[in-house]
Amino acid sequence: METRIENHPILGDTKKGKPVTFTYNDMEVQGYEGEPIAAALKAAGIMVHRYTKKEHKPRGIFCAIGRCTDCVMVVDGKPNIRTCVTPLKQGMKVQTQYGVSADTFDKQQRGV
């Protein structure tokens, strides 16, 4: 399915920044500079942004305006980054977040 809206009956051509490449869990993904990380992930068909701390349940985009914080991920090593309001840059390292830290659940347990 084409997830990008190339030509809109009311809005016309949506203006995009220049194409950039970033990584999602070490996989290379294309996006546009300045768009929210979440938009680029959504366009690439990536739905799961993180797994919750207590129940390890998947979460993704929910409010898309930076309020609910369900879409937080580890970006360039920093956890709890709201991907729906954080602009995408060339070479960004975006990773699934486990709980509230930058580590995987495995590492978190061993750390204790």
Added chain:
Amino acid sequence: MVNDRLRDIGEFVPSADDDMIICRCEEITKGEIRKAVHDGMFTLTEIRRYLRCGMGLCQGQTCSKHVKNIVAKELGISPAELEPATSRVPMRPIEMRIFANEAKEVRSDE
């Protein structure tokens, strides 16, 4: 009347949807909230302190209405009778590092 702690609200009766997540941020279930009422938490402020529902990153944006309705139903009152939980600074999540920047500013003023 809401704060009449001697009021008999009956025993906690388990319900099929008790494991439903209500507070998405802190992963608090409906059952936990209902139990908290039976444990004596009759106000939204107490529930929030006791369970942390509404104290997560979104600050109760999504769940506060749900929590209010669940607590009201458990107490057998109308949700409108429940005082909303206290609103205080900071209204939005903020990094401690940034929040601490204010302290510096105040000190330099002194």
Added chain:
Amino acid sequence: MKRYDLIIVGAGPSGLSAAIEAAKRGMNVIVFDENERPGGQLFKQIHKFFGSKEHKAKVRGFVIGKQLLDEAAETGVKVILNATVIGLYQDKEIVVKIGEAVEHYKGNSIIIATGAAENMVTFPGWTLPGVIGAGAAQTMMNIHGVKPGSKILMLGSGNVGLVVGFQLLQCGCEIAALVDAAPRIGGYGVHAAKLARTGVPFYLSHTIVEAEGDACVTGVTIAEIDSSFNFIPGTEKHFDVDTICMAVGLSPMSQLLKMAGCKMEDNPKRGGQVPICDEYGRTSIPGIFVAGDVSGIEEASSAMIEGRMAGIAAAEYLGYIDENELNKELASLDKALSGLRQGMFAPENRGRLIEKTDEGIAVSDSLLKKGYVADDEIERFPGFTHTKGIHPVMECTQNIPCNPCQDACPKGCIKIGKDITALPAVDDSVSCIGCGMCVASCSGQAIFLVDETYEEGYASITMPYEFFPLPEIGIKGKALGRDGQIVCEAEVINVKSLPAFDKTNLLTIKVPVEYASKARFFKAE
């Protein structure tokens, strides 16, 4: 600490309107908004607004947003973005996070225009990726140009659910069903009809049983509910969808007012916790005002007027204008606002079942339950006429505050009158020239041009069409009825796109004359 005459929190329709009015009167105004862009929800609104000229009717929301921003810039309003207000105190002190710093500002007056937050409903699976708010859907598709999903279930039949549902179709998504627990559609009938005629099924008195999927949504089950909101066994329906979109109401974001110590109340008619205030937004604390959704959920059109009122009231509070001027200004705004608050959807009618229009015509039951006026109901409305030659057919059947069609007709053949909620009627004595201005002007897309004498045995029907790809002349396909079901074969005989139509294309199809009153949409083969 910096001091301003007026500090406004929120750069949406009401906040910006307030800022403009205050700045025009010489006040030193600063507006804080936590978002990256100003305009609040206006830039996500791509439909034409309702109301009359003074409410910017038939102008699309994002265009109104641009106009407001231009006006704010001209009047010298300072808008600070990415500025999150984290505290408000009784003495009108504001604590705001801007970038990496926490700053304090003092306002001689303050207007809180923080708007509203979306309500959500809970069901098993509601935390799965793929369950989103309607606002999220609008943000993704209309701001970021990304489809929120491919097959979507919309929960909520209020104006938000209906409008966002239509926008989802416009960007190429499919809507599997529109579902609401209420027994009747909550939003404007014309918004529902736009969806229904494309084939979107409505399920009233239904709600979600559960969302399915492990990593994300792969399906959803809905079921009918009884009057005490219990599921009726055996009524389950399953849909393969990848997205569930919730449009189940809004709640005022009034926490800052509570923090400041304003008197608050729980008012279900206004959407929840709201400050107690007078009609011009004066709260219990002198100098603290409110405007827009934070004081009660309404449309953006009313939020803009409320904003202007609060801005003017703040100017009077600080002595920039005198009481006489205040009263004069407020009187005209009062009139504009009360115009919007008339009709079936007026705030005081919330939750009430209205059986007759102001004209005494029985309201379409099918419209309220299925989203379209049934073929045997449509004839009773004054806009639905049969005359020789081309003429407008107006399927506007509820008293909503809107009248652009009246001004659109260069011949003056559409009559609404002074009361903007009246149903439009056709003046038979004036002849229609078929220009289509009325079709394009109708924010509800409820006007069609019909010519029952187009050709021997055939009628022509001109309809508003806001989808891509635009069918070309000569293309054959099916005509769909108001219910979205196929009624007959049809051929596109004209496509008109004029700048004056503002992106509403006029598609004319030819159908056998016996279907002239039924065919209302076109699907290419």
